Amino acid sequence: MPQFLDHADADFETRFTALLNAKREDSPDVDATVADIIAQVRTHGDAAVIDLTAKFDRLTLTPATLAITDAEVDAAIATVNAADRAALELAADRIRAYHARQLPADDSWTDDTGATLGWRWTPVSAAGLYVPGGLASYPSSVLMNAIPAKVAGVQRLAITVPTPDGILNPLVLLAARLAGVDEIYRIGGAQAIAALAYGTETIPPVDKITGPGNAFVAAAKRRVFGKVGIDMIAGPSEILVIADADNDPDWIALDLLSQAEHDESAQSLLITTDAALGRKVAQAVETHLQTLERRAIAGASWRDFGAVITVPDLATAAALSNRIAPEHLELMVADPTKLSEQITHAGAIFLGAWTPEAIGDYVGGPNHVLPTARSARFSSGLSVMDFVKRTTLAQMTPDALRAIGPAAETLATSESLQAHGLSVTARLNKLNRKT
Amino acid sequence: MPQFLDHADADFETRFTALLNAKREDSPDVDATVADIIAQVRTHGDAAVIDLTAKFDRLTLTPATLAITDAEVDAAIATVNAADRAALELAADRIRAYHARQLPADDSWTDDTGATLGWRWTPVSAAGLYVPGGLASYPSSVLMNAIPAKVAGVQRLAITVPTPDGILNPLVLLAARLAGVDEIYRIGGAQAIAALAYGTETIPPVDKITGPGNAFVAAAKRRVFGKVGIDMIAGPSEILVIADADNDPDWIALDLLSQAEHDESAQSLLITTDAALGRKVAQAVETHLQTLERRAIAGASWRDFGAVITVPDLATAAALSNRIAPEHLELMVADPTKLSEQITHAGAIFLGAWTPEAIGDYVGGPNHVLPTARSARFSSGLSVMDFVKRTTLAQMTPDALRAIGPAAETLATSESLQAHGLSVTARLNKLNRKT
The missing domain is CATH 1.20.5.1300 (Single alpha-helices involved in coiled-coils or other helix-helix interfaces)
Known part of the structure; x- marks a missing residue:
């Protein structure tokens, strides 16, 4: 069972603060290993990347086979069934339409001294997108990273995706194709980040690297930052649901579990004005945990980091939410727009009971790469802005x-x-x- | 003398690439020291900050005297002469007017499925600005960091500025007053960054920290990143002047020197279509170096990292400039607007001979905190955008x-x-x- 907190309890502030400060992730210290891998790739280029891929992915490559060819992509995506293809196409179209509105405007004006001032936005020339291999190889993440880059006008967009034992993921390749990715390399880990940042004989360097990855990838991104731009280093995922009494406990339970099933370190929180609803949601979570495919992961997350918090009113809920600065915030209340106006820090808000967070993960349109670990206090989700930069002008x-x-x-x-x-x-x- | 390169020379590409990759900065490894200072401040709060200030700044403080009071600020700025005050006020007004145009717009729309999508921008709640002490304590930098934060709507803006031996800088305090800074603490170094990031009994924590500093400050900012947001870690400054034949060599020489006098690691480059002009500029630099107050610094920068590059035409100049991705770019050519359209990577462009870069440092309006070390390929100068964040909305x-x-x-x-x-x-x- 998760923690139950009541805003009326004497120890509420102590327990809520502890919840805020809970350390949910133990990153292994892989920095020395990663430094060595980057040095190898900088010195030996393709040869180092090929050696490391043989070692980690059990895959023998040559410079000529580092890239996945168009023909290989064609063959792989021909195996995708029509429903999966249609779903990815719908997602790509909606993500593109949303992000197209983010393109920032240039400006230029003449002031009262006669000086002309302004700025101009230009795209990053070349970007690299890291796509994890194996279980965490999500085609939706390919769309969420690649489409904003292409909308921004990035001319050269390269993907690296490890293919352990040589196995390609057709949906990842289809997502890359739909997003307009220009180059795909079958490499992963810190060696892929090093190749993107510094280039090899076969892989030209990029200017910016985005995308999720394991501890090695995260450490490599930190190390190459400065040589290239990087996106945020994402922590484990979080959801906060604010719900009034008039809700189906089962819907809330599934929304909480859809975050918990990502990762044992994920966090699912419910703040409600109705203590009885809170208890019903917790019961519904337990029921679903008996049959859920990823029940071991989701159960650990819910038990270790989940919480149900009872508050006297929605204003209190909003105030607590602003201290949490959640990555995902669902407002399952009668007037979600009104409540949203009290929210000052959140990565993404899902308004009303008909908007489960999973819609935002796939087909809503907004990006699903969002600030975690309370960083919505000072940062934003991935967007077109991550792939453009501004030059100021003065004459x-x-x-x-x-x-x-x-x-x-x-x-x-x-x-x-x-x-x-x-x-x-x-x-x-x-x-x-x-x- | 600086290097002379000619695009027509056989070894041009080799020498230009070497110039691009020249390592201009040796950062001392202070990370262990900084980690210890941060740990002390996290554990002992005010007491640690007070001890470290006594040690490094020869200044005895108590929790009650950590902050510079309004009365102290009043007394200090009363000593500022009228000309300095008027210049700072003009600068503040112009910087505010420029940055007010950067406030991003919210958006909301309903798509053809009936879904309502959009986003909303909100300010960072609390920001901290590090201001160096001593010689590098620039009131102009206080304006350039603080005004965008206040334009963004940051409610609580704190400054830390070390005051070795207790000596206050009246111009820094006046700049803080003009910019609307809310709190000023007389502390510096890694201890100031730690206090801003984690808070002490007296200093509430902030969400974002910006501002320049020495190696200790830079290392501390890197360490607290994630707990709070930070701005870029700036490297040594750079200028590139692109000039056609019709120019006064003396103006160009002074513009190059205005960058070189910042730092021995600064870099001043001239690309010109007229080799004779290049020689005249180099001669003018040497003449000024005989009398310039900061001739030791400027001379070392110009000798070690300066270069004069001759090209056959302005299109070649633009192409080389885009590979350099300069922090500051002056276009001293007959049609600077036309040439600017070929520029894809630069922090700030100064158009035409009447726009010396120094105008942008002080009173032009655009920000003078700009991407260094070729990072204009993927990042932008400081702006209102650094103090706001976007929440996406879906219903x-x-x-x-x-x-x-x-x-x-x-x-x-x-x-x-x-x-x-x-x-x-x-x-x-x-x-x-x-x-």
Whole structure:
């Protein structure tokens, strides 16, 4: 059973704070191993990647077979059944439509001094997307990472996906095809991250790397950060459901379990104004845990990190939610829009009982790569913005320089940066000579 | 003298690549020291911060004197002369006006299934700004960091600024006042970053930390990343000037020196279509280096990392610039707007000869915190966007769920995430029972 907390209890604040600060993940320290793998790939390029792939994935490659060919992709995706293909296509279309609205606008204006100011957005030229192998190889994640990059205008989008024993995942390849991925390499682990960041004879380097991975991949991404951009390092997934009394306990139980089944370190929380509903939800979770395929994982997550919290009113629920800053927040209340206006920190909000979080994982449209571990206090989910960057623009006229140049000279002097000031003075002198 | 490269030379590509990959910075490994300082602050709070400030800044504090009071700020800024005050006010007004245009827009729409989708931006609740002490304590940097935070709507903005021997910098305090900073603490180093990230009895924790600092500060920011958000870790500054023949060599020389005088590791590059102009600029640099106050620093930077590159045409200049991805790019050419359209990677562009980079450091309006070390390939300068985060929104109706729910069920099954599918199925079953 999960924890039960009541906002009215004397020890509530202590227990809630403990829940907030619970350490849910023990990352193994693989940094030395990863540093060595990156050094090998930087020094030996393809040869190192091939050696490491033989070692970890039991797969013998050559430089010519590092990439999965178009023909191999064609053959693999021909095996996908029509229902799976249609579902992926629907997901891709909806994700593309949502993200197309995120493209930021350039701006340019002339101010009262005559200076023209503005900025311009440009796409990252080349991006790499890491796709895990094995059980955690999710085609939906390929769509969620690759489509924003392509919407942003990334010209060269490469995927790395390990294929242990050489086995391809047709749905991952179909997702890559639907998203418009340009290159696919059958490599994984820290060696794939190193190859994307530094390049090899066969794999040109990229400018930005995104995508989930195990501890080795996460450590490698941290290490290559600076040489390339990276997305966030995701922690275990979380969901918070805020529910009033008028709800089906079974729906809430399944929503909580859909997070818990991801990972033993996942966290599923319910905040409700109705203690009786809370008890019914916990019972429904136990019932489903008897038959759920991933009951061992989901059960451990729910037992170790789950909680049912009773509050006197929805304002209290919103305040607690803002302290949690949940990755996923379901508002299963009569007026979810009104309640959402009180939410200041959350990765994604699902409004109303007809919007289970799983819709957002696949076909809703918004991205499912979201800030975990309370980082929604300061960061956002993956978006088109992760694949563009802004160049600021400024153009002075002689009049504009006359108007604001002297202030720059004054500040340069106060900061003891003489050449800064002189670069303005030289221009102002020319203007003064002319007048 | 700097390097001279000519695009026509046989060894150009080799030398240009070497220039691109030159390692300009040797960061001392202070990570163990920093880890210890952070642990001390986490364990002992105020007491640790006070001990470390006594040790490093020769300053005896108590919890009550950690913060600089409003009265102290009033007294310090009363000593600022009218010209300095007016210059800072002009800078603050212009920076505020520029950044006010960066506030991103919320969005909400209903798609053809009846689903309502969108997103909402919210400010980070509390931010901390690190301001270096001593020579690198730049009031302009206080404005450039603090104003975007306040424009974004950050409610609580705290500054830490070390005051070795207790000496306050009136211009830094005036900049903080003009920018609307809420709290100022007279502490620095890794202990200040730890106090901002984890909080002490006196200093409440923040959600995001920005601002420049020495190797200890940079290492501390890397360590607390995840607990809080951080801005980029800046490297040494760079400028690239692209100039055609019709230019005053003295202006270009001063612009190059205004970057070189920052730091011996700074890099100043000139790309020109006119080899004779390149030689004249180099001569002008040497002349100024004889009298410049910071000639030791600027001379070392120019000698070790400066370069003058001759190219046959501006298209070649733009292509080389895009490989450099400069932090600052001046386009001193007849039609700078046209040339700017060929620029795909740069932190900030200064268009035309009347726009010295120093204008952008102080009073232009755009931010002067910009991506260094070629990271303009994948990142942007500091902006309002660094102090806001996006929450995605989705609301299904029964009809919308009927339309797209089955695809989510299919994908959940294909990814072996049974509870994900069941959370959709339970709702669809209710709809099907009703019809």
